[in-house]
Amino acid sequence: AMLRICSAPRCRTPRLDYLEPRTGELGPLQVQPPVTPRALGVVGGQLWVAGVDPATHRYAIAASLDDGASWATVPLPAVSTDPALVVQVLPVPELNTAWLLLGKPARRGALAVTGLWLVPAPVPQLSAAPHQVRSEHPLDSVTGAVGLKDGRLVVIDRGVLTVLSQDGVADAAESSDAGSVGYVLREPQRGPHLLVVALALRSDGVAAIATSLTGNANDWRVRPVVL
Numbered sequence: 001a002m003l004r005i006c007s008a009p010r011c012r013t014p015r016l017d018y019l020e021p022r023t024g025e026l027g028p029l030q031v032q033p034p035v036t037p038r039a040l041g042v043v044g045g046q047l048w049v050a051g052v053d054p055a056t057h058r059y060a061i062a063a064s065l066d067d068g069a070s071w072a073t074v075p076l077p078a079v080s081t082d083p084a085l086v087v088q089v090l091p092v093p094e095l096n097t098a099w100l101l102l103g104k105p106a107r108r109g110a111l112a113v114t115g116l117w118l119v120p121a122p123v124p125q126l127s128a129a130p131h132q133v134r135s136e137h138p139l140d141s142v143t144g145a146v147g148l149k150d151g152r153l154v155v156i157d158r159g160v161l162t163v164l165s166q167d168g169v170a171d172a173a174e175s176s177d178a179g180s181v182g183y184v185l186r187e188p189q190r191g192p193h194l195l196v197v198a199l200a201l202r203s204d205g206v207a208a209i210a211t212s213l214t215g216n217a218n219d220w221r222v223r224p225v226v227l
Protein backbone atom coordinates (compact mmCIF):
# COMPACT_ATOMS: atom_id res chain seq x y z
CA ALA A 1 0.00 0.00 0.00
CA MET A 2 1.03 3.65 -0.49
CA LEU A 3 0.35 6.77 1.53
CA ARG A 4 0.34 10.42 0.53
CA ILE A 5 -0.87 13.75 1.88
CA CYS A 6 -4.02 15.04 0.24
CA SER A 7 -3.95 18.83 0.51
CA ALA A 8 -6.05 21.75 -0.74
CA PRO A 9 -7.78 22.25 -3.06
CA ARG A 10 -8.39 18.52 -3.63
CA CYS A 11 -9.06 17.95 0.06
CA ARG A 12 -10.74 20.70 2.04
CA THR A 13 -8.86 19.60 5.15
CA PRO A 14 -5.39 18.07 4.66
CA ARG A 15 -5.39 14.34 5.40
CA LEU A 16 -3.57 11.09 4.65
CA ASP A 17 -4.81 9.11 1.67
CA TYR A 18 -4.21 5.40 1.21
CA LEU A 19 -3.71 3.75 -2.18
CA GLU A 20 -4.35 0.04 -2.46
CA PRO A 21 -2.01 -1.02 -5.30
CA ARG A 22 -3.88 -4.26 -6.10
CA THR A 23 -7.17 -2.51 -6.79
CA GLY A 24 -6.10 1.10 -7.43
CA GLU A 25 -8.60 2.25 -4.78
CA LEU A 26 -7.70 5.61 -3.21
CA GLY A 27 -9.31 6.91 -0.05
CA PRO A 28 -8.69 8.38 3.41
CA LEU A 29 -6.55 6.40 5.84
CA GLN A 30 -8.98 4.87 8.32
CA VAL A 31 -7.23 6.28 11.42
CA GLN A 32 -5.97 9.79 10.67
CA PRO A 33 -3.04 11.36 12.58
CA PRO A 34 -3.98 13.86 15.31
CA VAL A 35 -2.12 16.72 13.55
CA THR A 36 -2.81 18.63 10.35
CA PRO A 37 -0.18 17.03 8.10
CA ARG A 38 2.54 18.99 6.33
CA ALA A 39 5.10 16.22 5.77
CA LEU A 40 5.03 12.42 5.83
CA GLY A 41 7.83 9.92 6.37
CA VAL A 42 7.28 6.17 5.99
CA VAL A 43 9.83 3.42 6.64
CA GLY A 44 8.66 -0.15 7.17
CA GLY A 45 5.58 -0.19 9.38
CA GLN A 46 6.28 3.22 10.92
CA LEU A 47 4.46 6.39 9.82
CA TRP A 48 5.66 9.81 10.95
CA VAL A 49 3.64 12.95 10.23
CA ALA A 50 4.83 16.49 10.95
CA GLY A 51 2.26 19.23 11.22
CA VAL A 52 0.25 21.54 13.43
CA ASP A 53 -1.68 20.24 16.43
CA PRO A 54 -5.23 21.64 16.05
CA ALA A 55 -5.65 21.70 19.84
CA THR A 56 -2.57 23.82 20.61
CA HIS A 57 -1.93 25.41 17.17
CA ARG A 58 1.74 24.55 17.70
CA TYR A 59 4.01 22.18 15.83
CA ALA A 60 4.02 18.47 16.66
CA ILE A 61 4.91 15.11 15.20
CA ALA A 62 2.43 12.24 15.19
CA ALA A 63 4.02 8.78 15.09
CA SER A 64 2.41 5.44 14.34
CA LEU A 65 4.52 2.36 15.04
CA ASP A 66 1.81 -0.06 13.89
CA ASP A 67 1.27 0.91 10.24
CA GLY A 68 -1.38 3.53 10.94
CA ALA A 69 -3.57 1.60 13.39
CA SER A 70 -2.87 4.06 16.23
CA TRP A 71 -1.05 7.36 16.75
CA ALA A 72 0.81 9.20 19.49
CA THR A 73 1.85 12.84 19.46
CA VAL A 74 5.18 14.47 20.34
CA PRO A 75 4.74 18.24 20.98
CA LEU A 76 7.36 20.54 19.43
CA PRO A 77 6.37 24.00 20.74
CA ALA A 78 9.75 25.54 19.83
CA VAL A 79 9.39 24.67 16.13
CA SER A 80 8.10 27.41 13.83
CA THR A 81 4.65 26.96 12.29
CA ASP A 82 5.49 29.30 9.38
CA PRO A 83 3.67 27.75 6.36
CA ALA A 84 6.42 29.04 4.04
CA LEU A 85 8.90 26.57 5.54
CA VAL A 86 9.52 23.30 3.70
CA VAL A 87 9.40 20.27 5.98
CA GLN A 88 10.94 16.80 5.68
CA VAL A 89 10.54 13.83 8.03
CA LEU A 90 13.18 11.08 7.91
CA PRO A 91 12.30 8.09 10.14
CA VAL A 92 14.82 5.77 11.79
CA PRO A 93 12.51 2.89 12.77
CA GLU A 94 15.36 0.81 14.24
CA LEU A 95 15.68 3.41 17.02
CA ASN A 96 12.04 4.59 17.07
CA THR A 97 13.15 8.10 16.18
CA ALA A 98 12.91 10.50 13.24
CA TRP A 99 14.86 13.48 11.94
CA LEU A 100 12.85 16.63 11.23
CA LEU A 101 14.25 19.15 8.74
CA LEU A 102 12.74 22.60 8.24
CA GLY A 103 14.02 25.20 5.84
CA LYS A 104 13.46 27.73 3.11
CA PRO A 105 13.39 26.83 -0.59
CA ALA A 106 16.75 27.45 -2.26
CA ARG A 107 17.83 27.32 -5.90
CA ARG A 108 16.95 24.34 -8.09
CA GLY A 109 14.71 22.67 -5.54
CA ALA A 110 17.31 22.64 -2.77
CA LEU A 111 16.56 23.41 0.88
CA ALA A 112 18.30 25.98 3.10
CA VAL A 113 17.90 24.31 6.48
CA THR A 114 16.83 26.60 9.33
CA GLY A 115 15.94 23.91 11.86
CA LEU A 116 17.07 20.33 12.48
CA TRP A 117 15.49 18.20 15.18
CA LEU A 118 15.75 14.64 16.44
CA VAL A 119 12.39 13.36 17.67
CA PRO A 120 11.90 10.10 19.60
CA ALA A 121 8.63 8.24 19.37
CA PRO A 122 6.44 8.48 22.50
CA VAL A 123 6.88 4.86 23.61
CA PRO A 124 7.34 3.68 27.23
CA GLN A 125 10.89 2.36 26.77
CA LEU A 126 12.16 5.74 25.53
CA SER A 127 12.77 8.54 28.00
CA ALA A 128 14.56 10.90 25.61
CA ALA A 129 13.00 14.23 24.69
CA PRO A 130 13.03 15.93 21.27
CA HIS A 131 16.08 18.14 20.85
CA GLN A 132 17.41 20.53 18.27
CA VAL A 133 20.58 19.38 16.53
CA ARG A 134 23.02 22.12 15.56
CA SER A 135 25.24 21.00 12.71
CA GLU A 136 28.93 21.92 12.71
CA HIS A 137 28.45 22.87 9.06
CA PRO A 138 25.73 25.19 7.69
CA LEU A 139 23.29 23.32 5.45
CA ASP A 140 22.46 25.95 2.86
CA SER A 141 21.58 23.92 -0.22
CA VAL A 142 20.39 20.42 0.71
CA THR A 143 19.38 18.24 -2.23
CA GLY A 144 18.80 15.02 -0.32
CA ALA A 145 18.86 13.46 3.14
CA VAL A 146 18.19 10.08 4.74
CA GLY A 147 18.32 8.67 8.26
CA LEU A 148 20.62 5.69 8.76
CA LYS A 149 19.86 2.63 10.87
CA ASP A 150 22.41 3.68 13.50
CA GLY A 151 20.70 7.06 13.95
CA ARG A 152 23.05 9.23 11.87
CA LEU A 153 21.80 11.53 9.12
CA VAL A 154 23.26 11.55 5.61
CA VAL A 155 22.89 14.97 3.98
CA ILE A 156 23.96 16.09 0.50
CA ASP A 157 24.59 19.85 0.56
CA ARG A 158 25.92 21.68 -2.51
CA GLY A 159 26.83 18.29 -3.94
CA VAL A 160 29.02 17.40 -0.93
CA LEU A 161 28.03 14.48 1.26
CA THR A 162 28.00 15.10 5.03
CA VAL A 163 27.12 12.58 7.74
CA LEU A 164 25.77 14.08 10.98
CA SER A 165 25.75 12.35 14.34
CA GLN A 166 22.86 12.89 16.75
CA ASP A 167 24.84 15.63 18.51
CA GLY A 168 25.61 17.50 15.28
CA VAL A 169 29.20 16.32 14.74
CA ALA A 170 29.80 16.35 10.98
CA ASP A 171 31.83 13.94 8.87
CA ALA A 172 32.15 15.68 5.50
CA ALA A 173 33.45 14.19 2.26
CA GLU A 174 36.76 15.50 1.00
CA SER A 175 35.10 16.73 -2.21
CA SER A 176 31.79 16.60 -4.05
CA ASP A 177 33.06 13.74 -6.21
CA ALA A 178 32.26 10.07 -5.70
CA GLY A 179 35.21 8.30 -7.27
CA SER A 180 38.01 9.54 -9.48
CA VAL A 181 35.83 10.24 -12.52
CA GLY A 182 33.94 13.13 -10.89
CA TYR A 183 30.48 11.89 -9.95
CA VAL A 184 28.27 14.09 -7.75
CA LEU A 185 25.82 12.36 -5.43
CA ARG A 186 22.08 13.08 -5.30
CA GLU A 187 18.98 11.68 -3.58
CA PRO A 188 20.38 9.32 -0.90
CA GLN A 189 18.06 6.49 0.09
CA ARG A 190 18.05 3.51 2.40
CA GLY A 191 19.17 0.28 0.79
CA PRO A 192 19.02 -3.33 1.97
CA HIS A 193 21.03 -4.42 5.02
CA LEU A 194 23.42 -1.60 6.07
CA LEU A 195 23.55 -0.12 2.58
CA VAL A 196 22.95 3.48 1.59
CA VAL A 197 22.17 4.11 -2.08
CA ALA A 198 22.36 7.39 -4.02
CA LEU A 199 22.16 8.64 -7.55
CA ALA A 200 25.57 9.60 -8.93
CA LEU A 201 25.70 12.11 -11.80
CA ARG A 202 28.76 12.70 -13.95
CA SER A 203 29.50 16.18 -15.30
CA ASP A 204 28.23 15.10 -18.74
CA GLY A 205 24.93 13.92 -17.26
CA VAL A 206 25.68 10.18 -17.30
CA ALA A 207 23.96 8.53 -14.33
CA ALA A 208 25.24 5.77 -12.07
CA ILE A 209 24.42 4.29 -8.67
CA ALA A 210 26.58 4.99 -5.61
CA THR A 211 26.50 2.58 -2.66
CA SER A 212 27.99 2.58 0.82
CA LEU A 213 28.18 -0.20 3.39
CA THR A 214 28.89 2.22 6.24
CA GLY A 215 27.32 5.54 5.25
CA ASN A 216 30.60 7.29 6.05
CA ALA A 217 31.30 10.40 4.02
CA ASN A 218 34.28 9.03 2.05
CA ASP A 219 33.19 5.40 1.77
CA TRP A 220 31.20 5.23 -1.47
CA ARG A 221 31.51 3.07 -4.59
CA VAL A 222 30.06 4.07 -7.96
CA ARG A 223 28.49 1.42 -10.19
CA PRO A 224 27.33 2.16 -13.75
CA VAL A 225 23.65 1.85 -14.57
CA VAL A 226 23.14 -0.95 -17.10
CA LEU A 227 19.81 -0.88 -18.95
